[in-house]
Amino acid sequence: MLDLGLSKMALIGAVALIVIGPEKLPRVARTVGTLLGKAQRYVADVKAEVNRSMDLEELKKMKETVETAARDVEQSVQTTASDFEKDWAETTAGLSSPEPTGWEPPPPEYKHPGKNWRLKRGAVPQWYKARSGVRTKALSGAARVARYRPKPLN
Known part of the structure; x- marks a missing residue:
């Protein structure tokens, strides 16, 4: 590559100043920099x-x-599986299958969920909400502005 030191850069700058002139030198330097x-x-x-x-x-x-x-892994698994199936077939060939007894598990019995629609078990009492500052009623935007608007000083 080009070996440009500080002395060579100064020499090039001086020659450019003389050849191009001080008026056009900044514009030329910008153009060269962008290129x-x-x-x-x-x-x-x-x-x-x-x-x-x-x-x-x-x-x-x-x-x-x-x-x-x-x-390779798939082929080795297939050969191992086929060997296992052969061994399994040889092992289970002498066994007789058990006869079905006709017994089936009974269907699950219906269990009432135990809900009482008159009783809300997780309800928080109204007095507790009022004491702890929980908002119990929703206000519209206009009602909220009317409620919290500062009173006029008359």
Whole structure:
């Protein structure tokens, strides 16, 4: 890359001041700065795209390895299951199945929920609400404004 030190930057600045002139130098410096910024952003975007493509390739490889491992596990489970089924069939071949006795469990009996519609068991008494300051009645917005509006000083 370019090796620009402080002395080289000062030399470039002095030459630019002489060639371009002091009136146009700030505008040219701004233009050069914006162009350099755009170039840096473009290079950063290209680097990010290359990194994403490399990561994508790595992920594809990893996906393939995981899929092959899953297939291997599935095949081993299937072979183990088939071996187990064969062993189970051999073991249970000599056993006779029990005859049905005809007994069925009785259906569950109806149990009354024990509710009394006249009695509210969780009700809080009115005197307790009044003493603790719980609001028992809802006020509309207009009623609330009328109630809490300061009284005029006459």
